[in-house]
Amino acid sequence: MVYDAVIIGGGACGLMCSAQAGLLGKRTLLLERNDKLGAKILISGGGRCNFTNLHTSPTNFISENPNFLHSVFSRWSVEDTLSFFRCYGGIIGEEKTLGQLFPKSNKAKDVVSMFSKLMYETHQDVWLQTEVRSVEKLDGGYSVHLLRQGVEERLHCSKLVIASGGLPVGKLGASDLALRVARHFGLSVVPTAPALVPLTITGKDADWYASLAGNSIFARVFNSKISFEENILFTHWGLSGPAILQISSYWRPGDTFTIDLLPKFRLEELIKTERSLGGKRTVGQLLQGYFTRKFVDALAKFIPVHVKIASLSKVDAKLIIDVVHRFPVKPAGDKGYDKAEVMRGGVSTTELNAGTLESKRYPGLYFGGEAVDITGWLGGFNFQWAWSSGHAIAQDL
């Protein structure tokens, strides 16, 4: 069989690429090392798949060149994702929070079924349990060295799509293939790191964080560049929760960031009001209107919770305001690729044509999805990038 293209990776990008190629009347062969398609889609969003975000724009992505996204999103937008899911999968998007869309059925498997059906109907071939080991350049194409159900083979193709994702979560099939191929071909790779990942705390404050394990607080987490208002979660080893995952993508080892523990209120104002009422309550009693008893007890490590507001000195008032609104955090590290939702960095966009994602130096070689130096925020942005890039590549096959 002579295919228009070989696609490596049966995740979000590879599936969209194959399905779109099928709709254009092309034939592709998709190679996937797992024994099923869409392993990450199936577990994403807690099995419900947050498949896009209504507010998607290049500002929701980290990349050395976020402007690269304008071209890709102008060709396949959030509206296109929504109508595609509705038309081919009967999947209606339902907004949960902050523009995050999930299938109304709450079933991620509906998304994978939609792609499988479409690929079957458009005669796309799929080889499961097929691991690509390496790729070589040939005259007029590429040679793909693979291990298919234990047997080594070589495939030749004129167009090759690398949609093999990033490094997170090895047990779901992740591999470094895209990075290896890029380096082998001398393409520039932006340094990679776990992103959307929980952060660890060690040292003298570790016990304080552990004592709050399981407690969640709505907070604003920020550094000099960016700010996120969502929940944070204390754990036995440090911090997690959406706001922490978001800031983790901007965090570098050694960095400090700040948490405003009470972002919807100004403590100065609350103290002033309390004083005008006589200031009979203690700092702890005032804070208990906004935090759990457990959390106020924990704050006692840093601030005088038993002092009455009426007798609070200026210095103590400033300390309390600082701790509540400017709580500094210096993580020791992150939980690594096994707990990360995505990889930061990847194949540099400078190597790729913004319209087609084809390598500028190697005609017929394409990179899409997480393998590329485009990393979305938490909230459906990473899938939107995967769908958009898969679509862009398919148009060129």
Ligand SMILES: Cc1cc2nc3c(=O)[nH]c(=O)nc-3n(C[C@H](O)[C@H](O)[C@H](O)COP(=O)(O)OP(=O)(O)OC[C@H]3O[C@@H](n4cnc5c(N)ncnc54)[C@H](O)[C@@H]3O)c2cc1C
């Ligand atoms: C726990 C978790 C939850 C997430 N939830 C969401 C969410 O709700 N919304 C969102 O937008 N994003 C979410 N993400 C991120 C999202 O899953 C990824 O951004 C997206 O899957 C990337 O798509 P991709 O096609 O580039 O890569 P992948 O989906 O990772 O697909 C790559 C595929 O290539 C295969 N492969 C790798 N190496 C080889 C090889 N050598 N040979 C053959 N096949 C190979 C892999 O097995 C895999 O199936 C989540 C991630 C995780 C880990």
